[in-house]
Amino acid sequence: MAQIRVATFDGPGADPVIRQVPWPKVLGKAALIQIGACGVWGTDLHILKGHWPKPLPWPFTLGHEMAGVIVEIGPDLKTDWMDKPITVGSKIMIPPFMPCGECYYCKHYPEHSNRCQTPVYYGRYLGFDKPPHLWGGWAEYVYVDLDMLPGTKVYKLPDTMPLRLGALSEPITSTIRGFARAQRMGGFKWGDTVVIQGSGPIGILAIASAREMGAGRVLCIGAPETPRLELARKFGADATVNIEEYRTPEARIQRVREIVGGYGADLVMDCTGHPTAGPEGIEFLRDSGFYIEMGQFTDAGAIETNWHRFVAKDITIMGSWAFTENDLALGVQMLDQARAKYPWFDMQAIYPFNDDGVKSAVADAMAMRTVKSTIVPFPELLEA
Numbered sequence: 001m002a003q004i005r006v007a008t009f010d011g012p013g014a015d016p017v018i019r020q021v022p023w024p025k026v027l028g029k030a031a032l033i034q035i036g037a038c039g040v041w042g043t044d045l046h047i048l049k050g051h052w053p054k055p056l057p058w059p060f061t062l063g064h065e066m067a068g069v070i071v072e073i074g075p076d077l078k079t080d081w082m083d084k085p086i087t088v089g090s091k092i093m094i095p096p097f098m099p100c101g102e103c104y105y106c107k108h109y110p111e112h113s114n115r116c117q118t119p120v121y122y123g124r125y126l127g128f129d130k131p132p133h134l135w136g137g138w139a140e141y142v143y144v145d146l147d148m149l150p151g152t153k154v155y156k157l158p159d160t161m162p163l164r165l166g167a168l169s170e171p172i173t174s175t176i177r178g179f180a181r182a183q184r185m186g187g188f189k190w191g192d193t194v195v196i197q198g199s200g201p202i203g204i205l206a207i208a209s210a211r212e213m214g215a216g217r218v219l220c221i222g223a224p225e226t227p228r229l230e231l232a233r234k235f236g237a238d239a240t241v242n243i244e245e246y247r248t249p250e251a252r253i254q255r256v257r258e259i260v261g262g263y264g265a266d267l268v269m270d271c272t273g274h275p276t277a278g279p280e281g282i283e284f285l286r287d288s289g290f291y292i293e294m295g296q297f298t299d300a301g302a303i304e305t306n307w308h309r310f311v312a313k314d315i316t317i318m319g320s321w322a323f324t325e326n327d328l329a330l331g332v333q334m335l336d337q338a339r340a341k342y343p344w345f346d347m348q349a350i351y352p353f354n355d356d357g358v359k360s361a362v363a364d365a366m367a368m369r370t371v372k373s374t375i376v377p378f379p380e381l382l383e384a
């Protein structure tokens, strides 16, 4: 019987261990998906540093920015979450966080179903011990089963979309939801000047989203110049500010305000993960501007700040945590429509699926040598 290889971590700071599990039976509403590409996410890194604020089911398999191909499907699973027909050979992405549809938030606040109380959570809350042990993307295959976990959601990718492009649909969706919420609140209008704090993967994807959603000028603050700020400009940033060159908040505020001119930026989005970004970022804004805080996704600590500045500037600050199940289709669509407009693959550094590959993918992302470390278990699927 064929065996499937899957990477697991025993706890923060541990090295990956690749384990073998038996090929599962695929019945009813289940499917087995061969993974084409799976990204290393900023929060995976925070989890491995021990920053995740809740207990986790160690050992488990990380990785949830995944795209793959259905290789086996049960007779009762016929469509994806958007009611598109799926079958063996369909290209699929599955998100990490799948709201249940039944709890208080899912029922009464569907626009905030990301606060679901009983979600299905791939790559994080499904422990390796749970059979058939295929609950994360740093593996050869991932298993879904809507009989066992009815909240599970899969999304069909366009047949012509490369899997490694599909693996970006999950991270880009967070940025789309953030901007869309700001638009609905009147905080982001066509032609607005947008500042993105952070030049990691989310920062880079946020530049493209801002462009696609109508930004006028886009600035990006981050480091290092190579590969990150260079890439930010290729993705449409009109200007970048290097935090290694402008080393204090005061220097950066002055530099951004010089570039933006006038009264300041209309909208700032934090994609940094550094707690000090907020008080600095609101000073890039014109008075009455809009601040989207989505960089503090894990708990990287508290800072001292003065809330008087929020009030005195008469600004709106919005916390935005990932996305809902209905936002994800927008991520897939944006990548599809804008496929030729941005150098998406330039973001990705490809790693093989073995002990060294997984370890290096994580280490290189932590050291910011890569923008988006991406694990590709089957080289033949790289071009698929």
Ligand SMILES: [Zn+2]
Binding pocket: 099, 100, 101, 102, 103, 104, 105, 106, 107, 115, 116, 117, 118, 119
């Ligand atoms: Zn729920």
